[in-house]
Amino acid sequence: MSAKWVRSKKWDDDHIPGALWPVKAVLRAFSSITLAVILLLGVVLYAILASVPVGLLALAPTYLIYGMSLVGVVGVMAALPVWLGSRALRGWPRGTRFVGLFLAGLGLAGVAVWIWTVAVWPALRFDAATGSGLRLFAGFIEANKALTIRRLPILEMNELEFYAWWPLRVILLLFIMNLIVATVRRIEFALPYIGVLSVHTGIVLIAVGSIYYSRDKVEGDILLMAGAPGPDGLPTPGPPERRFFDHFRPALHIQIDGLWFQRPLAGLPRYNDYNLSAGGGQSARETINAWSAGDDGGRTLDIAVPDSRALDAPAGGIGRDLRFRVVGYAAYAEPEDDWVRVDPATLTSVRPGMRLNPVRFYELYSALAGEGQQPPDGIGKPVARLFSLPSDPRARTADNGVFGVEYTIGMPAARWADLGTELPEGTMHALVVEVPLADGTAARRVEPVTPGSEFEVGGYRLRVEDLAPTPPFPIITEGYRDAQSSVAIVHVMPPAGGTYSRWVYHRFPEISQDLLEETNERGMPLRRDADPSIRIGFIDASQLQVFIDEPAGSGGDARAIIRQRGGAVRVVEGLKPGSAFEIVSKVSIGLSDRWEHAEAFERPSVVPESQREKDFVGTHGRAMAAVEVSLVDSASGQDAAPMWSRVIWLPFSKFLGAEPDRERRIDLPDGRRLTLAFGRQWSLLPGFALALTDFEMVAYDHRGSPRDYQSRVRVECMDGSFESFEHITKLNNPLRAPFMWSESRGWLANAAGRVASGLNPRQFKFSQAGWDAEGWRQTQELADQGIVPRPFASFTILGVGNNPGIHIIAFGGFLMSVGIPWAFYVKPLIVQARKRRIQRQLAEGTYRKPGHARELAGVEA
């Protein structure tokens, strides 16, 4: 017990009246070490809850039993015999007895462990596949092995949010009070305690620095692009960039009239799904059981996106009649295309004259017998459901490589006739060629072909160059982009000369093209629409094909062509909704639901837990947010009932503008078009911009793994406050700006600048955070071939962060680091020296007690 503590207690007794005993009790409690230990244990428990999944915590009793079983076996087989032996051998010499018992104990313990390993452990060990063995709460553990408390829907906190939550704040507040009170009432202010005082000072500095630090802390990253390739093939310096994105402050980005605006999204979930069916009506994919909304636990979401007009400056804003709310959230999902049924009557008033997008559903029936079963009656049982969008060339077919179904409305008569043409047995591909003649008739020829086939029709000579199952180049015709079809490439030699190649698509004869021998300035052949003086149709009979068509004016009745692999063909007319027709023996197609109109709708497809990358969990990085866009009467305010609203799911976009495929457009009824993105809040660097002038990845010898990444960056001053400079940012060697230690300044000026910049929240540090690995790999190959002088990257990503007050914190840490060893190792030496001195003085009779010690002499007595 320290003398100061004795004095403090005496002061309490002398100055706090009996009626104020609660004050005294609290004062004593906050002076105690016991309370400090209890509060520290509270912090430990809090940390356990914050970081360890509950499934792992639930494993503790099981492992305790495992451990106890081992201890039990060793205890019974080794410790007990040794104990008995020690009693039996009491008369033996000590050394002999010790050696005997020690070696016996060691041997018996080894045997006990071996017995436990072969006899007990196999029975206890839990086998996840069979469920055998011992694991208490196995189901709970499996279900919650990745669930920490903070991820529960009622919390939805990442680690720092959980640590910043009020329960820990309360514990820490109490602890600090305990600390201060105990320090003041127990610690002497004297030389031996200078270590403690250093630590105190350090703590105060850290506390002050932390508060300052946290007030203005900003953290994010910036994408710097390289410039266009120069004459040597290497990129030129990239454009200056001022905009950086905050790491974890999500935002809704809205583009209107070419300008982007951002709205912060506060309170967004992180770990759980909410209202996964938001915005979706009757789903085409769900109708055929190809999509499920997933399990959102019935949780709903409604986060109002604030009308943060301050963020819109100087652009002016996006209009008060627009309202945005987040009404759904998928924590880890991939966007998936779907079509949602829409009543056309609800649309025509908004968009008169729009083209409908009908949907046709059909089912595949099988009357084949299963293993050991009787074949079902009639056409059999449905084995698959499919749908087509007859108006959309990309979605009007279903093709699995074995057979294809194409559903059209109003197929042109010429194509119907081509497809219905019987071919010689064994034919896999054929061309149907028609050449209009001068007398108004046409020369027509149906020719089975293979690559290299040549034949003549109406004076035209044709040679088949290729029959490709998929287009050699993606189709880019508007409305057909990326559609799939087999294609015949036919070299056409007209009687009048001027040869060309015609690309004839099996499924899209309407977009056949001629590639001429003349080339454009890039050396590519000129293209034109197919010359109408010769019509070429392509029949792909290499697999079973079913063509269903609703002729114009048929009132919904359909007809079908069933074309077997190898040429045989059958036509079925007059198919009513609900009717079926056989495509091969005991396999039929039945026509089912019809939707008059459907609209494309992108929705989240939730990624299973086991396939999620841990680094992205809880970061929004793989999340999708459902945003409801509403039109409201601007005079009535943002809370008024909407006149129109629509929900759109937005995938997360890390760098706005760099990932246009993750932005989504929405057309308002009044003709305005918005582009939306779910991403991160951006800020501008204060008074300067960065430009990438060069990048190098330094590999280990022999092109091993990367050893360093070096971005040469130019810091361009925008306001004249400093001189622009260049710096190479490497791993562990960040760029500092606007102030950077410079050889051109004196040491003192640099040091002063460094200290001042340490307090300045507008001073930033830029660390190497990402790079264009794929670009580097590709250009390395080009460099190996001598096409470019060296490999290069087309972008780099730098981490951005300010550290206001960090020097204060660092100095506090330094004081703590030196204060602890003083307290542990120096103070005892000083105390011992003092004791020796006092003993010497006592022996000499020259000792005098310090004043306060004399005062306390009576108390201690």
Add this chain to the structure above:
Amino acid sequence: MSSTKPGILVAAFLIISAAVFPAIAQTAPEGNAHPESQMVSESDGPLASPFGEADWGSLSAPESERAARLARKIEFSATVDLEPLRGLAVLHDGRVKILDTLARETIAQIVGRKNYQDLVPPAGASDTDPVIGDKHGYDPLFTWLDLMIDPAYYADRPLIAIGFLPLRRNFLEAAFPGDQARQDRWLRVGRVTPIMVQQFGGSIAAERDMQPGYDGALRELQGALNLWEMSLANLNMIAPAASDDPWTHLSRGPESVSRAAADLGAAWRAGDAAGVSRAAALLAAELPAINASVYPESRRSLELAYNRANAFEWGFWVYFLALVTLLIAFGTRRKWVIGLGVGFLFLALGLHAFGFTARCIIAERFAIQNQFESMTGLSLFAAIVGAAIMLGRRQWLFGAAAAGVGFLVLVTATQTAIPGQSIEREAAILNTSVLLKYHVTTVLVSYGLISLGFITSLFYLGTHYSARLRGVPADAGGVAQAALNEDGWPQGLARTLADLDTAQMTVLQLAFWTLGVGILLGAWWADHSWGRWWAFDPKETWALVTWIIYLIVVHLRVAGLRDKGLVTAWMSVIGFFVMLWTYFGVNLLLPGLHAYA
């Protein structure tokens, strides 16, 4: 007033900083993780076998031939001389290593143990089923070459290890449906044949991929199968002209090398051991002469010595001997036993230090940058500190503590699946920071001290409770009372306990300080490199929790407890297990930024 009061304050403000921080998590910068291992090297086109085409015809050989082939293989392996090849350099997984190392790594990956063993059936019995009887183990380099030259031999032999028991059962149930006896025999072997993997792997993977535990097991299996099928791709043995360029595959070497490799393959297939030895010697002469300025020289010899010495495994056995001997010395006080124990301890330290130093030189870095390396480093430091205390205080029990730490840590590092046993390139973020090396080293030193304190505390507890069992009051403060009970011995016991208590406190205080400094150094580096000095990453959090445990330990000393030594010893045990969780559990089970730790 306690001298440890500052500890509370330090903890307070390290923790309270969390309360004033905005809620922002931290992201890992580029180069923060160890480079991904690439067991099969990439190639820029199809590669021909430098040893000639493998003979797959033997797959269809009659069963009666199997025993004869096995006998021939054993005889051939015994007579062939592969020593000239063992030290040849090869570029693999981003590092120039020697063939012996690559062979050891490859075989360990495929077979799940250090070498491949053929099961030798009793005379007259078939070996189509594994019979637990005689086993014949092969040199890993022999097996690796044999897998490339005569892969058919292994196609229907238990080659590929499957550690995950349910998956092994799935294969055996598919291979031997309804034959429980055969399944049990194969189950005990722990390996399956490549044919089984190829026949049933696809369907089992499709069926089980999503079940708990299968994902990792199937990935390992695929890796082993790749190595069996594609090890040839790893023969990048022709040095380039410049260190920036990659090494070239053996099949693309100069004519003389190609001929020697082809001769080796032909002689191998013919069972001509002398021919193989001649070709191997020729290769060993030719390859180092190609671009000799880039071809490594002395480092190859050191790596070979490192492989052969197996210093860490010998080290733990000698530590064990030292532990036992010094404990006996503690009990008997015989000088010759003490001398023997100390001798064993220093021999173990020598082996340990050799292994660690050699690894540093081979890896061309301070080898503490994965879990295996950090374990060997921290245990070496702890053992040296323990030995120093032993010599300083002439208390041999501290030598036993040092040996105990060395034994426990090395046996864990070498005999369990601790990641990082192969020497690999370090994460770029580690390579470029001196500050980070100080941080990691300081924290590892503290872990070593915690381990030493733990063993010392175990000795305290053992001494305390064994005395209690014998009815002797054993607390360090009860010297006077103990003196009345038994002549001579209790005073010694009390002195021993007092010494142990002083030792455990000395070690734990030092651990407490170094861990604190290590954490602060980490915070400094994190601010420099990650942009935030404290982010409550799980590793940071648990390092702080570990530190708080020792903070409590040192404060309980002044809390008016009756038996401070006993409480300290128990807290030291608890703290050790918390440290283990921080060291292993956090890395393996909790995602965080300390991917390399």
